Amino acid sequence: MSLFDRVSLTARILAVNILPLALLGGGIFYLDSYRAQLLDERYKLARIEAQITAEALAGATRERQEALLIQIGKEQDMRLRMFDSEGLLWADSFELDEPRFTLDDPADDEFGLRFARWLDRMVDTVVSAEPVPDYIEPEATTAEPWPELVRAREQGVSQIVLRDAPDGTPVITAAAPLGLNGATLLTTRNAIDITESVRAARSTLGIGVALTLLASILLSLFLARTIVKPLQTLSRAASRVRLGRERDVEVPRLPERRDEIGLLARSVSDMTEALRQRIDATEHFAADVAHEIKNPLASLRSAVDSLTTVQDAELRGQLLDIASHDVRRIDRLVTEISDASRVDAEISRAVFETFDLAELAENIIVTREDRELNRGHEIILTKPASPSFVRGVPIRMERVVENLLDNAVSFSPPGGVIEVTLSHVDDCIALTVADQGPGIPATEREKVFRRFHSVRPDEEDFGNHSGLGLAIGRTITEAHGGSLEVSDREDGQQGACLTIFLPEAPTGDARR
Structure with missing residues (x-):
């Protein structure tokens, strides 16, 4: 037995309905690739902006440089700083004009933002994202605290560095050489729009998955209740029946x-x-x-x-x-x-087979005559022109016909005639055994089929019959899908008339 077979039906239904949604919810973690693509595009943009801005500033006067720093800072929401060949800061757009952005203090954020940062960290942990250094604004006004500035001056090419602001948003800094005298330009952008875009996509997906998951759970529990509860009721009732308790349960x-x-x-x-x-x-x-x-x-x-x-x-x-x-x-x-x-x-x-009931009855009558079992009684067989095919176990139906003939012989007077008639009645084959005995009163017609119930002729030796013949006959007949009934003789004469009704076999099944 597997582990799954030991799990309750309710748990299985929940698992089947929740698992696909859980896999869909896993898409939240793969939004990190979307974030990486956005950052990669922003890296390229920051490099181009730094290079273009450095070229524009290289040939300008001091006043023009300051004006460009203010203008570009306003238009691009960036902070631009220029360092001379000695690595000293000599121009800062945030000091020349109002700062274009401020880094939020996470201690002042509401619960929603704190939860969003926690979710960011969880996703980074799950996807094993590379750690990003924190962005810390240095107190010194020199180029040394900025490794990208140092590399840009030494290598003569622009450098890009990603850092995390205190609120978890990315801070992209780009350093580019400014002219040929060793001056450098440092641009700083707080790419909060990337974080907001990823968080919005993650929130939309998360809310959708959460609502769908809640609906799926409720529907699964409802489905489980409609299935499991009646099954449990049936199981408890079956257990009480099995244990023999509460007979009338x-x-x-x-x-x-x-x-x-x-x-x-x-x-x-x-x-x-x-x-x-x-x-x-x-x-x-x-x-x-x-x-x-x-x-x-x-x-x-x-x-x-x-x-x-x-x-x-x-x-x-x-x-x-x-x-x-x-x-x-x-x-x-x-x-x-x-x-x-x-x-x-x-x-x-037993495996049922198709046989001719009229032929079976004829063989039984001939055999009884040979064995002198009819005690001098004449048995007349009347059968239809068409075959009387039925399905069943021939040897068992022989037993039924034998029992009816034994019963007729026992009750018929000496020299009496026993009539065996086969006919087609609706969709059944009827075999009737009629004797000339005292008959069976209407009040006794069901009792004769009870086990051990036997009302024998006075002249018959006691104990020669068990009282099971007709009971066995009805049992066998009903097992074949038929019936065994008692009625008056159709001709109005005295005597009992017992009739076997068996379903007629389809023509395609008839075979000799």
Whole structure:
């Protein structure tokens, strides 16, 4: 069993619905690549601006240089500083005019900005971003605290450096040589728009994912509740049934549910009811078996006990006959009981085949005549011109027909006629066995199908029948999807009429 199989259904539903959203939410971390692209473009812009500004300042007078510093600073929102060949600061746009930007103090920020900085740091940690040095405005007014100025003067090419302001926004400084006398230009830009753009994209994505995730969780819980709760109810009811507690416990049928859960609930309820009926039938059958076997056992014990005290040879012979009769009766009972107890299971495992019921009945009648089982009674078979194909287990249907013929022979008067008729009735094949006996009263017609219920003719020896024949016959017939019924003879004459109804096999399945 895998770990996933041990997880509850609710957790599985949540995982299946949340996992895709979680993967989508992971896109927040990959916005860092978007930020890197923006910074790369800004690097190029800062380098070009520094070079162009340095070229413009190189040939200008001191007054013109200061005017350009003020003008470019205003237009580009930058801070421009010029250092002479000795590395001393001799012009600063922020001192010549109002500063174009100020670095925020994070201690004064509201919660939203503090959370945004925390999220920035978390993303940087997850994506393993390279550390960025903090931007610290040096107190000295020389070029030494600025490594980019030193490299630009030494190498004669512009240099770019990225630093983080106290509020987490990027500060881009660009140093470029100014003329040929060793002077340098330093531009400083607080690229707050990059941070705001990334944070806006991240917030939009985060809010969208969060709202969708919340909706998905609520819908998943609702879905889990509609599935899991009825399943739990069914499970608890099934457990009580399994433990044998609360005999009358009702398995909910959930009639309002028209989905698969409702179908399952009704199937479980029907199955439980069928099991209860089967258990009740088994208990009643066991009680009936005990009762039926107890009588011949008591007679047998009485006969055997008397044999030890009786000296008369004739009386001893009678006792031996009684004991022998009781032994045969018990053997017959055990055989019938064994057959009745396993008929359902055997038919449920059997493979049905198509056969002609009329042909089967004809073979049975011929065999009985050969074995002289009809006791002088005439059996007349009437069958339709067309075949009477049904599906089932032929050997089991033979047993049913044999039981009906045995029953008819037992009740028919000497020399009586037994009529076996096959016909097509709607979509069924009907096999009727009619005798000329006393018939079965309407009040007794269902009782004759009860196990061990037997009302035999007075002239018949006691104990020759177990009372299971018709009960077994109905069980086998119903297992074939048919029925076994009792009615009056259609011709109005005296006698019993028992009819087997079996579904007719489709023409395409008919085979001999």
